[in-house]
Amino acid sequence: MFKSAIVYRIAPGWEPPSLASLEGALDRARFVPCGPTEPRSAGWIEPRGREHEALVESVGGHWILCLRTETRAVPGAAVRDALEARLQKIEQETGSRPRGKLRKELKEEIVVDLLPRAFSKFATTRIWLDPKAGLLVVGAGSAAKADEAVGALIEAFRDLGAVLPAGLLKTQMAPSTAMSLWLAEREAPPGFSIDQECELKQAGAGESDAALEGTGQARAGDRATVRYARHSLDIDEVVAHVRQGKVATKLAITWRDRVSFLLDASMTLKRIEMLDVVLEGKAESGDDPADDGFDADVAIATGELGRMIPELVEALGGEIAPESVSEPAARAPAPG
Structure with missing residues (x-):
């Protein structure tokens, strides 16, 4: 269901619209393929992948949406x-x-x-909106892709005369600072374990760990970088790198032997994988052939990530409480 995820927080006091009204707004912004001279198109499609079905699905109170984009580029x-x-x-x-x-x-x-005559490239971005928990999770591995999806959803709410006050979920401790601490102390926070992959980058002159918070892309070419893959990180060498001023910008982690993922400095979760104990539970429950396993996949993804995300936030020092706002707070979509 989600291979990558960027988490947004919906401001307190938000009242969601009815599913029927949101369905109407999404239908007015339904995906339409590019015209002959259009380089790009974006719009909503059915999350189940079946034509003429709902554009927003509710499974156990969790709303699932799907944004599709088409881009056509002429070779330079x-x-x-x-x-x-x-x-x-x-x-x-x-x-x-x-x-x-x-x-x-x-x-x-x-x-x-x-x-x-240009070839089209299609991409699909899943969105999970949990009205009860006030969470918005976008299945994207880049800020630009996530912002486009959130921006499109905000526009759909505006079409209803409503707002979606969503902003990136922020934690008290920068992920890079926390990951570096875990490596230096050779101990993950409760409920988590450190796997066998990480990336460490040297902080620039006069640059603190906090300065690396965000995209993790600042002057990457100017800083010494060390990467470990399929290698134990519980070694003196890794500790020495941290003590010499390198900070962790990527770290592979497993949560309660149920979900593994790669956490980066911007708090993007990549390479999310449900582990055997989770998948065995799915096999035992059995899928309804009529829904192609969609409901079961949604229930598993929202159930596991819905429990994991709060524990990850706690491991990062807790959440910086969002303000109650009446206007959308998400970042504007990147140009192009």
Whole structure:
């Protein structure tokens, strides 16, 4: 159900709309494939993957939605070749080679001409909204992808004359600081165990651990980086790296022998995997052939992650309480 996850907090006091009204708003923003000259399209599709069914599914009080995007990009080499041919033709006919604004306009015309022949790339982002817990979990491994999905959902709520006051869940301790501490002390917080993968980066001159909080991408090329894969991290070498000023930007963790994942400095959960004890429970319960296992998958994912996320937040020092707001607080979608 979720291979990656970015967690948002919905501000206290939020009252969710009815499922029927949200369904109507999503239907007005349903996914439509790109037109002949459109480079991109985004919209809602059925979470179950069946046409003409609900665009928002409620399973045990958990709402599941699905945003689909289509992007079409013309290869740069094709654009350059076509542009050069057109520039040469104009130069031969007029004795002058177009430059500046005219050259840019010609390039844009070529892109539009070639778009109908460009291949489409599709992507799907799942969203889990838990109205009772005030959580919004986006199945994305990058901030840009998650922000686009949350932005689209906020627009659907605005279409209803409502708000979705969602912002990234923030913890008292930066994930990089906490992960470094766990490695230095060779001990994970209660309920968690450290697996065999991590990434350590040297903090820049005068840079504190807190400065690495966020994307974990700041000046990556300027800092010494050490990576361990399929290797025990309970060794003096790892402790020495931390004591010498390196901070953990990625760490593989397992929660209660039930869920494994890779935590990064931005608190993005990647490579989420339900372990055997969870999957055995699913097999014993049996799936209803009529729903292709959708309800069971949702119940497992929301049940396990719904218990794990609060414990992870506690391990990071607890949550920085969100303010009660009346306007959306999520970050704006990244351009492009």
